Amino acid sequence: MKYLDEFRDPQKVKSLAASLQAITTRAWTIMEVCGGQTHSILRYGIDHLIPEKITLLHGPGCPVCVTPVEMVDLAVEIAKRPDVLFCSFGDMLRVPGSKEDLLGVKAAGADVRVVYSPLDALRLAEEHIEREVVFFAVGFETTAPANAMAVYQAAQKGITNFSILCSQVLVPPAMEAILSSGLNRVQGFLAAGHVCTVMGYRQYEPLAAKYQVPIVVTGFEPLDLLQGLLMCVRQLEAGRFVVQNQYSRSVRREGNRRAMEIIGEVFEITPRNWRGIGEIPESGLGLKDKYESFDARKKFHVNMPEVSGANSSCISGLVLQGVKKPFQCAAFGKTCTPEKPLGATMVSSEGACAAYYRYRLEK
Amino acid sequence: MAKVNDKFELSCPFPFTDYPSITIGHGGGGKLTSQLIEKIFRVFFANRYLDAGHDGAVLEIEGLKLAFTTDSFVVNPLFFPGGDIGSLSVIGTCNDLAMCGARPLYLSCGMILEEGLGTETLSRITCSMKKAAGEVAVQIVTGDTKVVDRGKGDSVFINTSGIGLIEHGRMVGPAAIKPGDAIILSGDVGRHGVAVLAQREGLQFETSLVSDVAHLTPAVLSLFAAGLEVHCLRDLTRGGLATSLVELAEAAGADLVVEESRIAVSEPVQGACEMLGLDPFYVANEGRFVVLLPQSQAEKALSLLKAKEVSAEAAIIGAVSSSASGRGRAVLKTPYGVERLLDRLSGEQLPRIC
Numbered sequence: 001m002k003y004l005d006e007f008r009d010p011q012k013v014k015s016l017a018a019s020l021q022a023i024t025t026r027a028w029t030i031m032e033v034c035g036g037q038t039h040s041i042l043r044y045g046i047d048h049l050i051p052e053k054i055t056l057l058h059g060p061g062c063p064v065c066v067t068p069v070e071m072v073d074l075a076v077e078i079a080k081r082p083d084v085l086f087c088s089f090g091d092m093l094r095v096p097g098s099k100e101d102l103l104g105v106k107a108a109g110a111d112v113r114v115v116y117s118p119l120d121a122l123r124l125a126e127e128h129i130e131r132e133v134v135f136f137a138v139g140f141e142t143t144a145p146a147n148a149m150a151v152y153q154a155a156q157k158g159i160t161n162f163s164i165l166c167s168q169v170l171v172p173p174a175m176e177a178i179l180s181s182g183l184n185r186v187q188g189f190l191a192a193g194h195v196c197t198v199m200g201y202r203q204y205e206p207l208a209a210k211y212q213v214p215i216v217v218t219g220f221e222p223l224d225l226l227q228g229l230l231m232c233v234r235q236l237e238a239g240r241f242v243v244q245n246q247y248s249r250s251v252r253r254e255g256n257r258r259a260m261e262i263i264g265e266v267f268e269i270t271p272r273n274w275r276g277i278g279e280i281p282e283s284g285l286g287l288k289d290k291y292e293s294f295d296a297r298k299k300f301h302v303n304m305p306e307v308s309g310a311n312s313s314c315i316s317g318l319v320l321q322g323v324k325k326p327f328q329c330a331a332f333g334k335t336c337t338p339e340k341p342l343g344a345t346m347v348s349s350e351g352a353c354a355a356y357y358r359y360r361l362e363k
Numbered sequence: 364m365a366k367v368n369d370k371f372e373l374s375c376p377f378p379f380t381d382y383p384s385i386t387i388g389h390g391g392g393g394k395l396t397s398q399l400i401e402k403i404f405r406v407f408f409a410n411r412y413l414d415a416g417h418d419g420a421v422l423e424i425e426g427l428k429l430a431f432t433t434d435s436f437v438v439n440p441l442f443f444p445g446g447d448i449g450s451l452s453v454i455g456t457c458n459d460l461a462m463c464g465a466r467p468l469y470l471s472c473g474m475i476l477e478e479g480l481g482t483e484t485l486s487r488i489t490c491s492m493k494k495a496a497g498e499v500a501v502q503i504v505t506g507d508t509k510v511v512d513r514g515k516g517d518s519v520f521i522n523t524s525g526i527g528l529i530e531h532g533r534m535v536g537p538a539a540i541k542p543g544d545a546i547i548l549s550g551d552v553g554r555h556g557v558a559v560l561a562q563r564e565g566l567q568f569e570t571s572l573v574s575d576v577a578h579l580t581p582a583v584l585s586l587f588a589a590g591l592e593v594h595c596l597r598d599l600t601r602g603g604l605a606t607s608l609v610e611l612a613e614a615a616g617a618d619l620v621v622e623e624s625r626i627a628v629s630e631p632v633q634g635a636c637e638m639l640g641l642d643p644f645y646v647a648n649e650g651r652f653v654v655l656l657p658q659s660q661a662e663k664a665l666s667l668l669k670a671k672e673v674s675a676e677a678a679i680i681g682a683v684s685s686s687a688s689g690r691g692r693a694v695l696k697t698p699y700g701v702e703r704l705l706d707r708l709s710g711e712q713l714p715r716i717c
Binding site: 007010013014042043044046048049096103104106107108116222338339357358359360 | 383384385386387388394395400564578624639682698699702703704706
């Protein structure tokens with residue numbers, strides 16, 4: 001793992017941490033947007049290596065965490081149909097709906113399968129022409145190209161027993177929702193490197209200017225995160241607020257053109273409900289009319305169920321907005337654990353609560 | 364007038380579980396499995412042997428000390444790089460006996476076969492069992508066969524139980540762990556789980572991934588033969604290194620502190636885990652174990668282990684310290700000098716690997 005070891009080198013990590021210490025004169029609050037970054041920060045203990053003056057807030061960039069309860073309920077309803085073979089990424093299986101999770105539905109006899117790619121689900125559709133194969137298309141801009149490609153290929157091949165339950169979300173509108181909120185404490189962002197690999201970072205430039213926050217496109221390894229923080233703090237200390245690219249080994253300003261083309265071919269921008277945050281305009285992707293025959297909701301004539309009040313003791317919405325830390329929740333580690341989660345931030349391996357539960361000594 | 368007893372007491376209360384039915388995660392060897400054991404099996408079966416929380420029971424019969432254990436094997440695919448369900452079913456049970464400090468002697472073999480299974484496949488599996496038993500001079504002395512309807516089983520399930528002889532006076536188990544003990548790991552981790560997953564899912568990697576399935580008996584017995592004061596042994600099967608360390612820490616009521624930089628993970632395993640989003644410390648092994656013994660004997664143990672092929676890459680990865688709270692924890696020191704907690708695997712990381 002030579003390529004990876006280079007980005008985990010203990011000496012370089014320590015030297016970057018020292019540089020960060022040297023340039024930090026004031027208190028700053030910085031949000032890492034992506035759950036993968038949160039996971040790395042806690043796994044490697046990056047938050048213990050940075051100056052005490054810097055507060056890291058964990059952002060909403062965990063697709064499993066922000067998928068609304070009613071969408072999970074919809075998935076459960078569709079998965080229960082005897083004619084359906086329901087495919088999902090593994091993480092979604094344990095996300096609690098209002099009554100059940102997909103794992104429980106599977107145990108009760110539904111055909112629920114874990115796949116690693118939507119194209120695997122498409123292959124299952126080709127192999128089981130007598131069944132309706134549904135893929136739970138959850139994710140940010142990172143999963144959108146592959147999900148779009150699965151629908152596109154299904155259309156090209158004339159596969160009619162394949163559909164997706166679409167819960168695609170977009171990062172920049174969520175960042176804007178946080179910045180425009182009265183509760184906002186974020187002064188700078190580490191933007192999600194993988195999302196920018198697909199989409200580029202042009203969309204962030206107006207955000208940085210309008211809200212006067214530095215945004216640094218950042219990777220996921222310890223050196224990436226420390227370098228991203230260094231670039232962000234340097235801007236904050238100098239009173240600058242532009243978009244910078246730390247993750248230049250993967251990210252170009254204009255993004256991945258072919259990936260964006262396939263997204264544009266299949267999807268259109270829609271409003272989307274975020275778990276714990278609420279509806280954010282223009283923050284999701286839905287299938288274009290031309291591909292509506294691949295929309296599981298239309299195919300099975302199911303509507304979003306009404307969900308009565310989320311669990312009152314769970315503060316995952318505030319955690320997702322960076323207003324509260326997992327430790328500040330009374331249920332954390334007591335009535336809420338990864339085995340019996342109250343909210344999605346405890347379920348997903350990328351969720352902030354799960355990361356704290358798993359890696360932190362204080363419990 | 365007859366006295367009405369309004370205090371109706373269940374003599375055998377139905378135990379509480381979090382899930383109303385069994386999910387695949389209950390078989391993962393992590394927290395859900397341990398909940399199942401604590402909330403159902405131990406409630407009904409409770410006895411001092413089971414309460415020891417070890418890989419097998421140590422029984423004293425007329426002055427003889429015997430180890431007794433059982434294991435069931437449901438691996439899919441049946442044949443994987445480095446082994447198959449047959450070799451696994453013999454080696455897995457022998458290793459559990461070895462973890463009690465015993466020399467494996469006799470095994471039973473229960474076969475649950477699905478209608479339609481090829482007899483040639485069954486022969487290959489059985490031949491592989493014979494070979495694996497021969498490697499440690501174990502005999503398979505009793506057995507049973509059941510056949511289930513097509514669709515009611517997954518070609519072959521195997522159960523083996525084993526009896527081994529304990530030829531030393533030591534009590535080996537979590538209760539014997541003491542602060543100051545060294546923690547030795549017998550080799551790199553994560554090979555078995557990743558090899559099985561890659562084979563099942565048809566994942567292609569540039570380098571070959573081979574299971575580490577191997578007998579641990581010769582390596583373990585060499586420690587006892589040298590008179591070393593072995594406190595505890597644990598093979599790192601489902602749930603991997605991390606889950607095993609947590610189980611031992613909790614059972615011993617002491618902190619097990621290990622250094623990340625001393626835990627070896629091979630490049631192919633590391634690469635596959637990065638791609639699949641797995642943590643190699645939680646991936647199953649079938650030929651790796653940890654030894655806990657006094658620090659003063661650690662170097663001697665290390666040289667003995669290195670003389671055996673199965674543990675040639677053994678290393679001291681950490682030490683036991685006393686726990687302030689009395690509740691044992693497994694703590695990982697990262698290469699950056701930061702300490703973090705290891706936790707049990709939640710549910711299932713990889714389905715059906717052993």
